[in-house]
Amino acid sequence: MKLSLISAGFLLLAAPLWAQVPPLPQELPRLMPDDLFRRNIGTTAQMDAQFPPHHIIGNVYYVGTETLASFLITTAAGHILVNTDYERNVGTIKDSVEKLGFDFGDIAFIIGSHEHADHMEGDALAKQLSGAQVIAVAEQVPGLRAITPGGKPHPIDRIVADGDVIELGGTKLTAHLTPGHTDGCTSWEFDVVEDGTLHKVLIIGSLGVNPNYQLWNNPQNPGIVEQYRQSYATLRAIPADVPLGSHPAMYRMNEKYPHLGTTPNPFIDPTGYLYEIALNEQAMTLRLQEQRQEQREEQREATAQ
Numbered sequence: 001m002k003l004s005l006i007s008a009g010f011l012l013l014a015a016p017l018w019a020q021v022p023p024l025p026q027e028l029p030r031l032m033p034d035d036l037f038r039r040n041i042g043t044t045a046q047m048d049a050q051f052p053p054h055h056i057i058g059n060v061y062y063v064g065t066e067t068l069a070s071f072l073i074t075t076a077a078g079h080i081l082v083n084t085d086y087e088r089n090v091g092t093i094k095d096s097v098e099k100l101g102f103d104f105g106d107i108a109f110i111i112g113s114h115e116h117a118d119h120m121e122g123d124a125l126a127k128q129l130s131g132a133q134v135i136a137v138a139e140q141v142p143g144l145r146a147i148t149p150g151g152k153p154h155p156i157d158r159i160v161a162d163g164d165v166i167e168l169g170g171t172k173l174t175a176h177l178t179p180g181h182t183d184g185c186t187s188w189e190f191d192v193v194e195d196g197t198l199h200k201v202l203i204i205g206s207l208g209v210n211p212n213y214q215l216w217n218n219p220q221n222p223g224i225v226e227q228y229r230q231s232y233a234t235l236r237a238i239p240a241d242v243p244l245g246s247h248p249a250m251y252r253m254n255e256k257y258p259h260l261g262t263t264p265n266p267f268i269d270p271t272g273y274l275y276e277i278a279l280n281e282q283a284m285t286l287r288l289q290e291q292r293q294e295q296r297e298e299q300r301e302a303t304a305q
């Protein structure tokens with residue numbers, strides 16, 4: 001934890017390039033998992049409110065709501081939609097795609113961040129409206145099968161594995177399994193070119209510990225802490241300079257969006273990428289310590305009786 005703090009602090013020294021976006025705090029704020037959870041999901045109204053659709057970088061566009069992120073990756077061979085969100089959000093996503101001048105029917109692939117309803121419940125409706133193929137990562141499949149809005153079975157047209165590459169019109173997305181939040185939580189990596197420069201985009205699947213998650217002594221998932229730790233390592237090994245995430249707060253969209261159109265692109269933020277990983281690792285560790293402490297106290301009380 002110390003090391004990652006120091007390296008994030010060191011990188012901040014190189015910050016003047018994107019000084020227009022408010023700088024990150026010098027020290028990691030002590031946020032608990034519940035703080036990050038609330039930061040990410042916001043209110044129900046925010047989950048449903050359309051955020052102005054916008055170009056992010058290269059062939060990547062934002063088509064989600066204020067707190068549920070959806071991305072459109074456009075290619076000459078059709079488009080890729082990342083995250084259909086709740087089924088009730090699909091109409092908004094379709095409208096955002098059209099406002100950007102693209103055709104919802106040109107979406108060829110639908111993929112998702114992880115098997116929770118706020119990111120992938122809309123798959124069936126989005127497939128119905130676009131004719132796209134739904135591509136799932138193997139570990140997402142059991143969770144997806146349980147997401148059946150209005151009794152509709154969850155469509156799955158193709159199953160890929162950790163490390164597999166999905167290719168469309170020259171864009172290649174690599175699936176990185178980053179479990180812990182869910183077994184099938186996946187972060188998507190791909191390269192884009194803007195102004196002749198290559199950038200690495202990484203859509204973080206989620207590193208969140210939901211309020212009801214048991215980290216310490218979890219009989220259903222004894223390896224959950226190891227999953228999270230492996231996921232931090234997986235992400236840190238990817239030299240991403242354009243971090244995105246399943247919720248816009250994971251990459252400070254609200255702070256970067258007003259600076260769109262300035263040079264350099266405000267979404268180029270390698271420091272923010274490492275910062276978000278460190279923030280989540282700290283929160284997970286604090287929650288783990290808290291749960292271990294609680295259980296020790298319960299045991300002590302039980303022994304004393």
Ligand SMILES: [Zn+2]
Nearest residue numbers: 114116181206
């Ligand atoms: Zn989730």
